[in-house]
Amino acid sequence: MTRSKTPILIIVDGISTVGKTSIIGNARRGIEAAGFKVHVQTFKAAKDHVIGKTRSDYMINQAMDFDAQIEQLGRDGHHVIICDGHPFISEPIVNTHIKLDSSSLWHHVKKPDFVMILSSTATVIHQHQDGKANPLSFKDIIRQLDKFGQLSSADVGSTNIMRVTVADCNNFLYAAGDLRATARKLLDRKGAAA
Numbered sequence: 001m002t003r004s005k006t007p008i009l010i011i012v013d014g015i016s017t018v019g020k021t022s023i024i025g026n027a028r029r030g031i032e033a034a035g036f037k038v039h040v041q042t043f044k045a046a047k048d049h050v051i052g053k054t055r056s057d058y059m060i061n062q063a064m065d066f067d068a069q070i071e072q073l074g075r076d077g078h079h080v081i082i083c084d085g086h087p088f089i090s091e092p093i094v095n096t097h098i099k100l101d102s103s104s105l106w107h108h109v110k111k112p113d114f115v116m117i118l119s120s121t122a123t124v125i126h127q128h129q130d131g132k133a134n135p136l137s138f139k140d141i142i143r144q145l146d147k148f149g150q151l152s153s154a155d156v157g158s159t160n161i162m163r164v165t166v167a168d169c170n171n172f173l174y175a176a177g178d179l180r181a182t183a184r185k186l187l188d189r190k191g192a193a194a
Contacts, residue, residue, distance in 0.1 A: 005074035007039070008186045009110055011083040011156065012179065013090050014118030015144045016136070017128035019166050019175075023118070024082050026176035031183050036079040041066055043087050055095065059087035060105065067109035080183050083112075089156055093147040106157035113186050115156040116179055117148055117163045124167050 012020050028038045043062050063086065073081060088102045088109075122141045129135035136144070153159045162182070164175045 006071060006110070007074045007078045007081045008114070008183060008190060009070065009081050009083070009112045010114045010116070010179070010183060010186075011086045011089065011112045011158075012116045012118065013083075013085045013156075014148055015120075015125055015141065016094075017125060017132070018118045018120050019128075019172050020084050020118060023116075023166070023172055023176045023179060024084055026173070027179035027183070028082065030176070030180040031080055034184065036183075036187060037077050038080045038082060039073050039078045040082050040084060042084045056091070059091045063087045063105070063109060070110050079187060082179075082183075086112075089115075089151065093144055096143075102157070103152075103154035106154075109157075111157040112160075113158065114160045114162070114182050115158045116175070116182075117151060117156070117161065118175065119145055119148060119163065119165050120167055121165075 012024055014020055024040055028040060031038050043059070043066070066083075070081065088105050092102060122138060122145060125136075125141045125145070126138055129141070149163075151161075153161060162178060164171070164178065166172055166175055
């Protein structure tokens with residue numbers, strides 16, 4: 001079977017400390033065990049002193065620079081790219097003073113094949129924030145959970161969205177299993193069409 005050079009693009013996003021990195025790591029191991037090469041992409045947060053339009057431009061430029069790398073990752077043999085968050089999704093939620101029109105930005109980059117939005121309860125997130133250098137206030141946690149819950153397909157660049165609530169270890173394992181299964185389904189579909 002001939003496989004297209006453009007990798008499957010998956011985004012896992014949600015509030016800080018919800019478990020994105022853990023779920024992605026678990027899913028990655030399972031996808032690679034099935035013989036597929038996976039690249040995990042993270043985006044650097046803008047420095048605290050970068051504010052306003054400059055911060056917005058920084059995040060947009062990061063997403064555009066990554067988009068330019070996608071085809072090369074495919075040529076390098078990667079089948080799947082999993083983004084640990086994405087500036088077009090989380091930046092307008094995390095930084096209330098920044099106004100990004102995510103729905104118009106997706107027209108300039110490869111749209112994701114699948115987006116998983118992770119959520120939890122405010123109490124669990126508050127507990128996960130314990131010990132962080134700059135923990136979110138309970139008010140900010142509730143606001144961000146609400147905003148992530150309201151994301152539309154236009155906001156995330158895909159109609160293929162899964163919303164998962166994680167609260168304990170079992171939920172993490174189920175979410176990672178869902179992510180692995182979806183990646184395999186997308187790979188099978190892409191391979192059959194190629």
